[in-house]
Amino acid sequence: MSDDQDNGQDTGRALPEHGLPAERVLGDVKALRAGDRPTHGGRLFAYVYDPAVPGLDELAAAAHASSAHVNGLDPTAFPSLLAMENALVGAASRLLGGGPGSTAPDVVGSVTSGGTESLILAVKAARDARPDVAAPRIAVPVTAHAAFAKAAHYLRVALDPVPVDPVTLRPSAAAVAAAIGPDTVLVACSAPSYAHGVVDPVAEIAAVAAGAGVRCHVDACFGGWTLPWLRRLGEPVPPFDFAVAGVTSISVDLHKYAYAPKGVSVLLHRTPALRAPQFFAYAGWPGYTMVNPVIASTRSGGPIAAAYATLRHLGEDGYLRLAAATRDAVAGLADAVRGTDGLRLLAEPESTVVCFTSTDPTLDLFVLVDELTARGWHTQPQLSYADLPPSVHLTVTAAVAPRVAEFGPDLADAVAAARAAGPVKLPAELTALAATLTPDALTPELVAGLAAALGLGGPGAGPGGAAADGAGGFAPDATVNALLDAAPPALRERLLVEFVGLLQRPTY
């Protein structure tokens, strides 16, 4: 008898001795999912993008299932996938100022697994287009997504951070110009940035890049599928796409505001020549000849088919309607923040983000985040960075619209509770440790002790372990955030790696 069947105990192991019935297994997955944050319902302001369109999930799931076993490794073997990819790239290109009749008629692109892959490939294409540069560098605003740093790290390209104005949260073209040197192969900007939802001055930055003969990538992963609809709705959206002459590539994630299930982003290049160094081909082995436009080799057709079905079902009119609902939700949430004593919008919303900070030393944002969570609102805390204060981030999607009226009173309540609780008081020795410890001095024992003191789950959390009954798992509450906030970035990084390393342990 297997462990799964004896004593009525189920350890949730992935490979039981005897297979279990489909219904039972699906029930197990559903039971595990019950501990997750709610992906639907408009109360989770990060990680998920929910249009709340009836039937859309079922449609996407059916399309996903129909192509899940198709392999994008070879587009000639599975022309269905090639056709859907080309259609997705065409849709993204047209939406972002490319295609027939535009000033960028030769736009080409690839479907990737997500924003990070798109950015890594944009950096790779820029790097490999300049074999003459021995030590390539990229100039990236500090507000740009962390995936640029990841790309630089993976590809051994140096990252030159471009400072932003602490009020507008945008880099100036002059600051970008100052960061460009003879080894710069790419300049990046965001439309908009994830953290604050602010659109960089793309036209000015692209002009500076073009003047220096450097590629300019616009990271529109987050907002590339909303800004065009917001513009059509009459919102003042500055030029950010291929209509801007110096823009050489753009990324846009379909698994964000195109509301497709996860695993789909599009990387566009203005011309085939700009895209060419993105590809990898290899014929120096005895197996099949390999040519990969993207990082993955074998790729499921599922996400691509699901995105294709999603776009075709929603259509332009659907996205316009969803953008209008989102815009109204953003306005409502921003009003709630403006009307709350002790809070201040960090940036005036200009896309689909509401980001606020505290103006009152007795109101600890990390405590507020916990109080909001207790009231069923899942927001995202952002740590202080350089001269920017800590903040709370809300990614707003169409599903939030019907919830907006409930948010204001709960926010006021949560603020009162957070004030009453007072700011997190870290034990003095922890604060001292965070301020003085160097990443190299972190021993496994110290990390385990810290994790235990902070109540972070260790081995055993996960299926069948402590997290399954709600008693453990990774719960980065106000205390954890306060500790991280007190630490310099290099120590934060090391602590995060160690903490997540503690979580990622096999269960048997």
Ligand SMILES: Cc1ncc(COP(=O)(O)O)c(C=O)c1O
């Ligand atoms: C602006 C921006 N770029 C890139 C990414 C990375 O995307 P992904 O998480 O799909 O890899 C994100 C994710 O939020 C983003 O907001």
